[in-house]
Amino acid sequence: MIFDPSADERLDRAFMALADPVRRGIIARLSRGSATVNELAEPFQITKQAVSKHIQVLEAAGLVTRTRDAQRRPVHLAPAQLEALTAWIDRYRLIHEQQFRSLDALLATERGNDAAPTEPGPDAGSPRKAQES
Numbered sequence: 001m002i003f004d005p006s007a008d009e010r011l012d013r014a015f016m017a018l019a020d021p022v023r024r025g026i027i028a029r030l031s032r033g034s035a036t037v038n039e040l041a042e043p044f045q046i047t048k049q050a051v052s053k054h055i056q057v058l059e060a061a062g063l064v065t066r067t068r069d070a071q072r073r074p075v076h077l078a079p080a081q082l083e084a085l086t087a088w089i090d091r092y093r094l095i096h097e098q099q100f101r102s103l104d105a106l107l108a109t110e111r112g113n114d115a116a117p118t119e120p121g122p123d124a125g126s127p128r129k130a131q132e133s
Contacts, residue, residue, distance in 0.1 A: 007084075010062060014085055017061035022046065023054050030064060030077040040075065 017023055026040050041051040055075055058064040062081040066073050 010081070011085070011088060013061040014063055014081060017057050017063055018085075020054065020057075022051075023058055026051070026054060026058060026075075027063060027077065027082075030075060034074040034076045036072060036074055 018027070022044055025043065029035060029040060029043075037048055037052050037055065040055070041048045044051060055064060055066070059066065063078055065076050065078050067076065
């Protein structure tokens with residue numbers, strides 16, 4: 001694996017940005033489409049200036065971008081950076097899933113070795129007895 005310090009810094013900035021519930025709320029809202037600062041501020045009990053600062057943190061982390069549309073300055077989700085976070089998480093999720101599959105296989109093998117063969121009872125093969133149960 002190649003070590004890329006700038007990739008680690010981007011991950012750090014993104015995860016730090018997502019550590020705040022207001023910023024996660026902004027990301028959730030932007031997942032439905034672009035919005036202005038005023039629209040993003042509506043559900044929060046904080047000032048528009050505070051929301052703007054949260055957007056600046058998200059922008060520095062590469063999670064959102066802003067464009068200019070006449071006097072409107074909509075904020076957009078940056079899916080590429082979110083995909084990079086997802087890829088990083090998935091890499092470790094897949095490693096752990098493989099470890100759990102290996103453990104499951106080992107446990108299944110152990111259960112098979114520990115199971116003592118039992119003699120079926122006189123009614124074990126009887127369809128009638130199975131229906132009555």
